[in-house]
Amino acid sequence: MKSVFISDCEGPISKNDNAFEMTACFVPNGDRLFTVISRYDDVLAEVLRKPGYKAGDTLKLILPFLKAYDVTDSKMEEFSARNLILIPNIEETLKHVQSITDVFIVSTSYEHYIRAMCHALDFPCKNTYCTKLNLDKYHLSETEKVKLKKLAQEISQMPVFEIPPLARSLRDLRSEAQKTVRRLDEIFWKQISGMESGKIYSDIDPMGGKEKAEAIKDVVQKHGIDLTDVMYVGDSITDDEAFELVKENGGLTVSFNGNEYAVKSAEIAVLSENSVVTGLIADVFYRFGKDNALDFVKKWNREALEKSVADSKLLERLFQLCPDRLPKVKIITSENMETLAKESSAFRKKVRGEEIGRLG
Numbered sequence: 001m002k003s004v005f006i007s008d009c010e011g012p013i014s015k016n017d018n019a020f021e022m023t024a025c026f027v028p029n030g031d032r033l034f035t036v037i038s039r040y041d042d043v044l045a046e047v048l049r050k051p052g053y054k055a056g057d058t059l060k061l062i063l064p065f066l067k068a069y070d071v072t073d074s075k076m077e078e079f080s081a082r083n084l085i086l087i088p089n090i091e092e093t094l095k096h097v098q099s100i101t102d103v104f105i106v107s108t109s110y111e112h113y114i115r116a117m118c119h120a121l122d123f124p125c126k127n128t129y130c131t132k133l134n135l136d137k138y139h140l141s142e143t144e145k146v147k148l149k150k151l152a153q154e155i156s157q158m159p160v161f162e163i164p165p166l167a168r169s170l171r172d173l174r175s176e177a178q179k180t181v182r183r184l185d186e187i188f189w190k191q192i193s194g195m196e197s198g199k200i201y202s203d204i205d206p207m208g209g210k211e212k213a214e215a216i217k218d219v220v221q222k223h224g225i226d227l228t229d230v231m232y233v234g235d236s237i238t239d240d241e242a243f244e245l246v247k248e249n250g251g252l253t254v255s256f257n258g259n260e261y262a263v264k265s266a267e268i269a270v271l272s273e274n275s276v277v278t279g280l281i282a283d284v285f286y287r288f289g290k291d292n293a294l295d296f297v298k299k300w301n302r303e304a305l306e307k308s309v310a311d312s313k314l315l316e317r318l319f320q321l322c323p324d325r326l327p328k329v330k331i332i333t334s335e336n337m338e339t340l341a342k343e344s345s346a347f348r349k350k351v352r353g354e355e356i357g358r359l360g
Helices: 018-026 030-047 063-068 073-082 090-100 111-121 142-156 175-194 196-203 210-223 237-248 276-288 290-298 302-306 312-321 337-352
Strands: 004-007 102-110 128-131 230-234 252-256 268-271 328-331
Touching: 004 210, 004 276, 018 030, 018 063, 018 073, 018 102, 030 142, 030 175, 030 237, 063 142, 063 196, 073 111, 090 102, 090 111, 090 276, 090 312, 102 111, 102 210, 111 128, 128 210, 142 175, 142 196, 175 196, 210 230, 210 237, 230 237, 230 276, 237 252, 252 276, 252 290, 268 276, 268 337, 276 290, 276 312, 290 328, 302 312, 328 337
Parallel strands: 004 102, 004 230, 102 128, 230 252, 252 268
Antiparallel strands: 268 328
16 A cells, blocks of 8 residues: 655654754844744734744744844754754654655754754655755845844843634734734834845745645655545644645544644644654554554553554563553544643643743
8 A cells, every 4th residue: 555654843753943942042032032933923823814924934034033143054054963852762663664654754844954854863855845945145234133133132022922712813812912913013024024134034935834735745646645545743833734634635643742733633642752652653554544543542551552453563662661651642532632732732841841842
């Protein structure tokens, strides 16, 4: 049977949020700057549904600030390689899945980070889709750099506001949040868009939202398979459309330590510190089909696993890593979705750290 395994990178494969970490490293108060912009990204993508904007465009919005602080492509490459943190056992997991099907990575991450990850895992770069970027081609004046640094300082002092679960318009946010969003609208779409660095916004198209779904379609078309034979693993708001595409067409969707957006879009929720669980689900899905994979998850206890059709070596590895308590794995239903979303979001912060874990 022809099939493909497709995974996001940051979350299911690595613990990093590379763009956040770079901004925190190279820009003063960059951690706060990125967090505010990420929350703004959530508002534009999920609440206001701004035309032409998609989840993950934070990676475009922060680039003028990185450029203002003299970040180069080589600095991004070096930083990515030096700070790469992989999910435990991911190399073993990917090799097993590669032995039974073709594997692809579809990630919002910058290509610099993806190259570093491919090198570390000996993974073929030709099987990746990511955000293409040549930062060195942009040349900013010292005057523009000063303006951008002042704007970065202003944004970093803004509040990190909360978004009510049912918010559907700007009026649904608190007054302070509304004020912040309006000011950020001015900064990004009037001030920066009129600068030399504003060209970045029209040139760069982050691999998020619909682009991830299009990448999956591209993989499927090139390999001559159906979406029913795709397993997709993701963890964030940028995976929503990929999840929906695969799920609606009969494939299998897995949230790995996902935030609330991922859990509410996927069929299976995995809360695990290692990647062996992903390998086991993939093993059953590709060898025995979706129904058996779902049944495998429904009977998620040690006794049932020992009697299951899953690969014995992977099972043995799971039991070695988790001798006392198995990772939490659940079929997502309307009844348990809210609870799982909260549990998975909390677990995500435990695995990846509080600051990265709370990002959309």
